[in-house]
Amino acid sequence: MECCKCKKKLIQKKTVFRYLEHEMYQEVLCCPVCGKAFITKEFADGKMKSVEMELEEK
Numbered sequence: 001m002e003c004c005k006c007k008k009k010l011i012q013k014k015t016v017f018r019y020l021e022h023e024m025y026q027e028v029l030c031c032p033v034c035g036k037a038f039i040t041k042e043f044a045d046g047k048m049k050s051v052e053m054e055l056e057e058k
């Protein structure tokens with residue numbers, strides 16, 4: 001996979017996500033040049049779901 005803008009190979013990078021006041025660290029693919037993170041829809045949906053489930057438990 002490469003950045004569609006820079007044509008550079010994507011690298012794994014630890015990125016923080018914020019959702020419903022939660023912070024999550026996750027390794028994601030991102031461009032070493034422009035820093036754009038490439039997150040699949042499946043990943044985003046799964047992540048959001050796990051947070052929502054966590055909130056319901058409390």
Ligand SMILES: [Zn+2]
Nearest residue numbers: 003006031034
């Ligand atoms: Zn790029």
